[in-house]
Amino acid sequence: MKQIIIATKNKGKAKEFKEFFAKKSIEALSLLDLDQAIPDVEETGSTFEENAALKAEQISSLLKIPVLADDSGLMIDALDGRPGLFSARYAGEPKDDKANIKKVLEELKEVSEDKRTARFICVLAVAIPGEATTFRTGYCEGKITDSEKGENGFGYDPIFVPEGYDVTMAELDSEEKNQISHRRNAIIQLEKWIHTL
Ligand SMILES: O=c1nc[nH]c2c1ncn2[C@H]1C[C@H](O)[C@@H](COP(=O)(O)OP(=O)(O)OP(=O)(O)O)O1
Numbered sequence: 001m002k003q004i005i006i007a008t009k010n011k012g013k014a015k016e017f018k019e020f021f022a023k024k025s026i027e028a029l030s031l032l033d034l035d036q037a038i039p040d041v042e043e044t045g046s047t048f049e050e051n052a053a054l055k056a057e058q059i060s061s062l063l064k065i066p067v068l069a070d071d072s073g074l075m076i077d078a079l080d081g082r083p084g085l086f087s088a089r090y091a092g093e094p095k096d097d098k099a100n101i102k103k104v105l106e107e108l109k110e111v112s113e114d115k116r117t118a119r120f121i122c123v124l125a126v127a128i129p130g131e132a133t134t135f136r137t138g139y140c141e142g143k144i145t146d147s148e149k150g151e152n153g154f155g156y157d158p159i160f161v162p163e164g165y166d167v168t169m170a171e172l173d174s175e176e177k178n179q180i181s182h183r184r185n186a187i188i189q190l191e192k193w194i195h196t197l
């Protein structure tokens, strides 16, 4: 079976990439699947593109094969786009989904339903040895609830209601999330490249 390396140590992301690529008969391996210990990549960029490139390029240089990386986050209008680039560590180190959700809900406590609009963003970087890194971006529009609901997915899914739905992303099963997510909307733009694998 063909394989692609995804430069992530996030289990939730890794699962979704496995699901997308399995449909193309490609095995997506995350850094959690590799036998060799892979150092953490420091996300020191000031944009999603920069951070995605850091992850894809460092792992591609190390393994000397093409690597895909995902830098993603949640942007909330009433918070001027926060948590944004800092989504993973919004409530501090070490990164903690529950603490991040708590902080967001606290900050939105006084914000009315119609002003709780938000979007997920996913920037994918493709690093190929000897070639310039390329990028694709996907979004998913929605709004933030006032409490957590659902057990599926990861990250901010329990407080994000996608546009056109009345349940949270964490109440959708993975098949449903994978039809509308920011990650899906970025991955579909890689269709041509995926055929070359
Ligand atoms: O579909 C999603 N559903 C809910 N939350 C999500 C999603 N996609 C990204 N997010 C949140 C989780 C994390 O707080 C941040 C990503 O941070 P980001 O640095 O890209 O990933 P990460 O550090 O967890 O793993 P890694 O860098 O190893 O890929 O945005």
Ligand SMILES: [Mg+2]
Pocket: 043, 088
């Ligand atoms: Mg990260």
